[in-house]
Amino acid sequence: MVTTAQEEVQAAMERDDYESPQVSESSKEESISPVVVLGKGSPENLKFDWMITGWSQCSQTCGGTGFQMRAAHCMVRLHNTTQNVDGNLCEDAGLATPPTIQKCGMEECPRWRADAWTSCEESRCFTWNTAMQRREVSCQLPNGSNVDTKLCSERNKPPQRQECYNEKCKGTWKVGEWSECAAPCETQGIKYRILQCVWFGTKKPAGNACRDQPRPSVMKVCKGRPCSQ
Structure with a gap:
């Protein structure tokens, strides 16, 4: 005769020899509740239920390929005693296993x-x-x-x-006004003007774009003003 896991638990309880399964120290730490030994009790007082955690963060916030997970633990309750047991016991009790993974982030990405x-x-x-x-x-x-x-x-x-x-991007020389002649009266001197390379049709500096263009002079000889009597 084939028996279910739940019937085996109930039979063990009637014999008063049902004990919690042996678990490692690490398993104890991960258990939802402390491991306990179930005492005597009628099978109708033995209740099974799923305890589920919240959903994890979505692996991808958009694009439709994300997923999130959660844990589902089968719990058996007898009076005020609760223990984490194998999930097959909840299934044998007619409790469908809750989904533990689902799609998320279905929105289109920016x-x-x-x-x-x-x-x-x-x-x-x-x-x-x-x-x-x-x-x-x-x-x-x-x-x-x-x-x-x-x-x-x-x-x-x-x-x-x-x-x-841009054909307008050609360097051209922009010359300023000549300065006054820097010389005493009736003597020879020199005057200057400012020279700047700019882009054609603009006043924007063009760096060395005028290097192949004839360079205008920036100084020339001049004669000072007539001396006063």
Whole structure:
């Protein structure tokens, strides 16, 4: 005759020889409640129930592939005594095992959104015939609202700058006004002017972009004012 685990527990109780199974010290520490020896009692007073823990944090907050787990322990109760026992006993008592794993993080993950590039003609020149275009890149939810950029993958972030051809990016010399002649009256002297390399059609400094352009003079000989009588 085949007996269930629950019937074996009840039979052992009737013989007054049911003791808790031998467990290691580490198992005792992990038990939901202290290990105890069940005393005499009628089988109808023997009650089984599942004790479950809360769900763990989701392994992934979005994307639909996350999961979370929890523990389920079968508990047997007799009067004021409770013990953690094998899960088969709860199943034999007609108690279905609670789910211990479930999907989570089903929401769509935030994604990068890149705006249009700035016009190359209006972009800042940085070398001969070459400008640097820029664009705004933001991290957004599916509904279009912006969120912290840390929520989007840095590895998949679109570039925010790129080179582009701009024929206006040519260096040209910009010359200032001549200074007054630095010389005593009726004598020979020198006057100066400021010279600056800028991008064509702008006042923006162009560094060494004028190195291949003829360099205007920045000083010349002059004669001092007529001496007063």
